[in-house]
Amino acid sequence: MRDLLESRAVRLRPSPGTDSSHGFVCIGIAERIPDLDSTDDREVFVWHVPSGLLPLTEQDLERWGVDAPAGRHWILSERLLPSDASLIGTHDVVLWGPDTISTWIGGAVLSGELVARTPDVVPRMNFLATELEDLSKDDPTSLRSLVDPANWLAQRGMEGTVTTPVLLKARMWTVSGELVGPSMELEQGRWLVTEDPWSASLNLLDPLDRIDHTPNLRVIFPLEESWLSEASLSTEIQNLLEVRKKGSVENSNLSGPVRSMLLETWSFSPESANFQESALLIPGWIIHTTEEKILHGRNGRTYDLVTSSSATTGALR
Numbered sequence: 001m002r003d004l005l006e007s008r009a010v011r012l013r014p015s016p017g018t019d020s021s022h023g024f025v026c027i028g029i030a031e032r033i034p035d036l037d038s039t040d041d042r043e044v045f046v047w048h049v050p051s052g053l054l055p056l057t058e059q060d061l062e063r064w065g066v067d068a069p070a071g072r073h074w075i076l077s078e079r080l081l082p083s084d085a086s087l088i089g090t091h092d093v094v095l096w097g098p099d100t101i102s103t104w105i106g107g108a109v110l111s112g113e114l115v116a117r118t119p120d121v122v123p124r125m126n127f128l129a130t131e132l133e134d135l136s137k138d139d140p141t142s143l144r145s146l147v148d149p150a151n152w153l154a155q156r157g158m159e160g161t162v163t164t165p166v167l168l169k170a171r172m173w174t175v176s177g178e179l180v181g182p183s184m185e186l187e188q189g190r191w192l193v194t195e196d197p198w199s200a201s202l203n204l205l206d207p208l209d210r211i212d213h214t215p216n217l218r219v220i221f222p223l224e225e226s227w228l229s230e231a232s233l234s235t236e237i238q239n240l241l242e243v244r245k246k247g248s249v250e251n252s253n254l255s256g257p258v259r260s261m262l263l264e265t266w267s268f269s270p271e272s273a274n275f276q277e278s279a280l281l282i283p284g285w286i287i288h289t290t291e292e293k294i295l296h297g298r299n300g301r302t303y304d305l306v307t308s309s310s311a312t313t314g315a316l317r
Contacts, residue, residue: 106165
């Protein structure tokens with residue numbers, strides 16, 4: 001939490017005399033919090049309630065309210081909240097429970113603001129054995145999010161809708177082979193191509209789109225028929241890797257030779273192609289409305305969420 005606040009230029013200064021109160025730990029005072037109401041420029045006391053076996057009660061909040069200083073307060077509670085948390089004295093309080101905190105931190109991980117690491121002794125993902133084996137062939141590559149879910153929801157009048165960060169299963173292909181020029185010149189190359197079954201698209205991987213560590217989040221799988229067939233994959237990659245390069249042609253006229261520039265087509269040779277598959281994970285969110293949807297973190301589109309009898313997976317309909 002401190003790291004995320006620091007990444008958003010929130011500076012906390014100590015609050016003497018208010019270090020802790022009935023399980024509420026004051027981690028500092030902030031001049032402003034971008035994630036809260038931006039129209040209120042008062043200082044904010046930031047409190048953390050560590051995880052515990054029992055949820056918070058109204059009595060816990062009342063006891064804290066007796067000792068808490070006057071002003072604005074932001075409480076980040078890892079303990080479940082009571083159904084009615086309104087009895088907190090006369091203080092101006094914003095209260096976040098575990099779900100809101102998880103969404104807040106998960107969004108920061110997907111956007112690259114935070115890096116999540118998992119101990120080696122803990123399984124990174126928990127789904128069908130065949131799917132886990134598939135992902136464990138290589139360390140998965142994860143992409144950076146291009147979508148801010150809060151802005152996406154606000155633009156559609158859906159502020160306050162609960163979202164859960166997830167990862168969407170895709171594939172990355174390491175392609176090596178030859179480009180063939182107009183005069184049968186050969187040029188060796190190696191490319192990283194992403195296959196996104198959700199948007200049915202192939203793209204060359206931009207190294208800047210990668211994040212260093214894969215967050216420990218639930219992985220959503222598409223329907224099996226969403227993947228490209230071997231023949232379609234070869235054809236699509238051949239079209240994707242075709243390039244136009246500058247060539248030169250020398251012409252003669254009365255005043256001497258003139259060199260003009262032409263664009264030449266270099267085609268990818270399917271006969272020379274070698275494909276290696278590895279796991280690719282795309283950031284996304286489950287939008288919890290009447291009919292749950294998956295928000296794609298790269299293209300901003302939504303897809304239906306389908307539940308399997310043996311494991312929960314997402315898919316295109």
